[in-house]
Amino acid sequence: MVPDETDLIAARLxxxxxxxxxxxxxxxxxxxxxxxxxxxxxxxxxxxIKWHIENLTEARVSVERGRKVLRSVYSQATLxxxxxKNFALMSNLEADHTLSALRxxxxxxxxxxxxxxxxxxxxxxxxxxxxxxxxxxxPLEKATDVLVMRPxxxxxxxxxxxxxxxxxxxxxxxxxxxxxxxxxDMVSVTVWNDGIPLAPADANRIFERGYxxxxxxxxxxxxxxxxxxxxxxxIALHEGEISASTDQRGRVGFTVTLxxxxxxxxxxxx
Ligand SMILES: Nc1ncnc2c1ncn2[C@@H]1O[C@H](COP(=O)(O)OP(=O)(O)O)[C@@H](O)[C@H]1O
Ligand SMILES: [Mg+2]
Numbered sequence: 001m002v003p004d005e006t007d008l009i010a011a012r013l014x015x016x017x018x019x020x021x022x023x024x025x026x027x028x029x030x031x032x033x034x035x036x037x038x039x040x041x042x043x044x045x046x047x048x049i050k051w052h053i054e055n056l057t058e059a060r061v062s063v064e065r066g067r068k069v070l071r072s073v074y075s076q077a078t079l080x081x082x083x084x085k086n087f088a089l090m091s092n093l094e095a096d097h098t099l100s101a102l103r104x105x106x107x108x109x110x111x112x113x114x115x116x117x118x119x120x121x122x123x124x125x126x127x128x129x130x131x132x133x134x135x136x137x138x139p140l141e142k143a144t145d146v147l148v149m150r151p152x153x154x155x156x157x158x159x160x161x162x163x164x165x166x167x168x169x170x171x172x173x174x175x176x177x178x179x180x181x182x183x184x185d186m187v188s189v190t191v192w193n194d195g196i197p198l199a200p201a202d203a204n205r206i207f208e209r210g211y212x213x214x215x216x217x218x219x220x221x222x223x224x225x226x227x228x229x230x231x232x233x234x235i236a237l238h239e240g241e242i243s244a245s246t247d248q249r250g251r252v253g254f255t256v257t258l259x260x261x262x263x264x265x266x267x268x269x270x
Contacts, residue, residue, distance in 0.1 A: 075124035
């Protein structure tokens with residue numbers, strides 16, 4: 001080999017090495033930012049819970065006031081649990097890109113009940129902004145018994161409903177509705193809210209890891225941009241679809257479409 005050629009190879013390797021180091025640095029920085037963000041977001045509801053409990057124990061509290069404080073405790077605890085679950089899912093996603101570590105047995109789930117439970121869970125948070133979460137039973141109750149990984153699909157809808165309460169304007173309604181298409185064996189659920197706009201150019205990007213729109217960043221600085229990314233990955237695992245749209249009234253809707261029985265026999269496949 002002539003020396004010139006060796007120099008060229010060495011220079012190329014050095015350049016590649018430098019690029020890899022920069023990539024690693026960027027990933028490490030992102031990871032640290034994410035951890036700081038999650039820690040920061042977890043501290044807020046936990047501090048609020050402490051403060052509310054202190055309120056309950058120290059002063060003479062009327063029954064009515066006590067109820068109100070407990071409702072706030074519940075609301076903040078829901079948020080903390082929600083964040084911690086996302087954090088656990090995100091760690092799994094980062095560690096295992098195929099998501100096979102998340103595979104769980106399929107369970108028969110009454111979607112309507114699941115949504116009503118989640119709406120109840122997030123309603124106290126809604127009350128803080130005078131928001132009502134309405135689950136339209138009909139015709140969703142017909143689409144019962146969907147075969148899914150329950151905790152994962154629950155987290156998908158939690159992420160969507162939590163976003164709806166976070167990004168909706170005060171004194172508005174959140175409407176959850178669904179349809180069942182027996183011929184295609186599909187069920188579709190949409191969560192509508194009236195709040196910050198979603199530009200068509202952002203409708204796909206918001207499912208990317210860490211992506212947040214400018215409006216969201218300006219109005220609600222706390223956020224990781226991971227909720228919808230996790231949701232998309234979980235729905236892909238179920239061979240379903242998730243998308244965002246805006247209707248004529250400017251409401252933003254998140255639609256999840258799942259096969260009712262399509263995953264039968266596939267629970268443990270890799
Ligand atoms: N209901 C909604 N209305 C308008 N924009 C939304 C809504 N839900 C999510 N978004 C946009 O999608 C982004 C990503 O959402 P998500 O992944 O849950 O992250 P985060 O809520 O932490 O920002 C949000 O930052 C926001 O820009
Ligand atoms: Mg979110």
